[in-house]
Amino acid sequence: MPQHRDRYLLHLILFVLTLGSTVLAGATLAGRDIVYGEAAPLFHMLGMRITWPWLQDGLLYGGSLLLFLTVHEFGHYLAARYHHVRTSLPYYIPFPFNGIGTFGAVIRIRQPIPDMRKLFDIGAAGPLAGFAVALGVLIFAVATLPGPDYMMGMPGHEALKQYISRYGAFPSAAPDVANVLGATPEGEGFTLVVGMTPLYWLITSFAEHTPPMWEMYHYPVLFAGWLGLFFTALNLLPVGQLDGGHILYALVGPRWHGRLARGFVLFLLVSGGLGFVAEASTSAHAWLPWLPGAPWVLLAIMMYLFLQRIFRNESDLIAPMLLAMTLIIALLSRIPFAVSTFGYTGWLIWCLLIVVFIKVDHPPVLYMQPLSPARRWMAYAGMIIFVLCFSIRPLYVL
Numbered sequence: 001m002p003q004h005r006d007r008y009l010l011h012l013i014l015f016v017l018t019l020g021s022t023v024l025a026g027a028t029l030a031g032r033d034i035v036y037g038e039a040a041p042l043f044h045m046l047g048m049r050i051t052w053p054w055l056q057d058g059l060l061y062g063g064s065l066l067l068f069l070t071v072h073e074f075g076h077y078l079a080a081r082y083h084h085v086r087t088s089l090p091y092y093i094p095f096p097f098n099g100i101g102t103f104g105a106v107i108r109i110r111q112p113i114p115d116m117r118k119l120f121d122i123g124a125a126g127p128l129a130g131f132a133v134a135l136g137v138l139i140f141a142v143a144t145l146p147g148p149d150y151m152m153g154m155p156g157h158e159a160l161k162q163y164i165s166r167y168g169a170f171p172s173a174a175p176d177v178a179n180v181l182g183a184t185p186e187g188e189g190f191t192l193v194v195g196m197t198p199l200y201w202l203i204t205s206f207a208e209h210t211p212p213m214w215e216m217y218h219y220p221v222l223f224a225g226w227l228g229l230f231f232t233a234l235n236l237l238p239v240g241q242l243d244g245g246h247i248l249y250a251l252v253g254p255r256w257h258g259r260l261a262r263g264f265v266l267f268l269l270v271s272g273g274l275g276f277v278a279e280a281s282t283s284a285h286a287w288l289p290w291l292p293g294a295p296w297v298l299l300a301i302m303m304y305l306f307l308q309r310i311f312r313n314e315s316d317l318i319a320p321m322l323l324a325m326t327l328i329i330a331l332l333s334r335i336p337f338a339v340s341t342f343g344y345t346g347w348l349i350w351c352l353l354i355v356v357f358i359k360v361d362h363p364p365v366l367y368m369q370p371l372s373p374a375r376r377w378m379a380y381a382g383m384i385i386f387v388l389c390f391s392i393r394p395l396y397v398l
Contacts, residue, residue: 011089018092018102019062025101026061026224027054029217031154057220062101064137064224066092068231069105072130076107079125083118086110099192104231115367116250120375123246124382127235131385134228138200141222142207151211154218170212181214181398191398192217195391197229214398229389236386238264240358244386249362250371251379261360262310266325268347269306271392273299273329275343300326302348309355344393 073090080087087110093103113119148164151157159180163171171177181191193214204210217223236244239261249257280295303325307318332338354360371379 006089008089011091014092014094015066017094018105019066021094021096022062022065022101023055023058024096025058025099026065026220027058029061029099029223030057030220031156031218061220061224064221065100065102065227068130068133068137068224068228069102071133072126072231072235073105073107075125075127075129076122079122080107080109083113083121085113085118085122100227113365116365116369117371117375119246119365120250120371120379123243123250124375124378127232127243127382127385128378130228130235131232131389134225134232134389135199137221137228138203138225141219141225142203142210145207145209145211145219145222147209148211151215151218160215169209170215172212177212177214193396193398194223194226194230195394195396197226197233197389197391199229199388200226230391230394233386233389233391233394236382236389237354238383238386239354239360240362242358244382245358245362247379247382249365251376253368254362254364257362258360261362265310265351265354265360266321268351269303270325270328270332271342271344272347272349272351273303273325274332274339275345276302276348277329277333278339278343279345296326296330299329306351306355310360342392344396346394346396 069092070090077087077089088108090105090107092105095101095103109122113122148168148170151164152161160171163176163180171180191214194216196213211219211222216226235242236247238244238248238257245257245261248260252260277295277299280298300322303322304318307321308315311317311321332342
């Protein structure tokens with residue numbers, strides 16, 4: 001077999017670039033300008049005056065997020081090395097233009113994993129290790145949360161500041177929230193909302209002044225902790241060669257993995273289709289004025305293409321599945337609560353990534369063997385962690 005050498009300089013450069021892009025994203029999300037108030041700059045870089053508040057918030061966010069990513073990937077790396085499976089060091093992926101500063105990190109397994117137990121150990125080590133860090137970051141963030149007055153130092157948000165000045169708290173009643181969000185001047189930007197997860201709700205229920213989900217990104221460590229839960233849930237999706245797919249495949253074998261993975265992708269497609277119909281119905285007449293029921297026609301075409309990829313070897317299932325999913329989406333679309341809580345167009349993009357790149361099915365493993373009792377309990381723990389970290393509407397804008 002060819003011998004691969006780690007390119008240490010490349011890994012280091014990618015790490016530094018990712019740290020820089022996440023620092024920039026964190027400071028921007030927190031509302032810090034490069035020139036912040038009357039603060040004197042610490043130093044100049046590329047014509048920008050870097051100030052301490054900008055750098056502090058950026059490092060709190062970027063450092064917390066990279067700590068999670070690093071521990072997650074080194075969980076995979078160390079488990080692979082323990083089992084003598086050749087693998088690369090983590091490749092960090094900087095991306096300063098997606099709002100959070102990175103697309104994560106990956107390692108490259110350089111040989112087939114020979115048996116189920118090694119597959120499970122390598123697949124589970126990353127999300128379990130990363131989850132421990134995300135949980136620690138989130139608990140620390142909640143324990144050190146400042147009061148609502150913290151928002152008074154942020155630029156903009158005048159309606160929210162007036163509410164805090166008057167009541168000393170964040171708005172929680174629906175009419176108050178609508179008034180505050182509706183008072184944002186046109187053209188000032190959009191409101192980013194992150195989804196509630198069971199674990200986030202549980203931990204923040206112990207805090208006295210938890211910011212609303214549409215202001216949480218102004219709190220660098222808190223948002224990094226939430227992103228740690230978000231990335232953990234994405235990696236634990238029980239499909240293909242994601243970490244959750246490895247765990248499920250090793251736990252139940254190829255036959256049940258295929259059934260459960262397909263069921264989960266169909267669940268995501270229903271959520272994505274419901275969100276698509278709700279959003280497209282308001283603009284369909286402008287898009288296709290000559291086509292009655294345009295959102296439903298487009299939805300049917302998309303669903304058919306997805307189902308073709310999902311049930312490629314079971315073509316007789318495509319027509320009944322298409323009919324059943326369309327009926328379910330049609331029924332749910334008549335329930336406003338179902339649309340607002342379950343519909344999320346973003347899952348259509350994720351399903352596209354799954355069927356094209358990640359794949360629904362898991363590739364076969366050479367030596368099939370049952371998991372030990374300890375590993376089975378770890379698999380159950382991974383499933384529980386997925387449920388605790390998962391949000392059906394993880395990130396959207398108002």
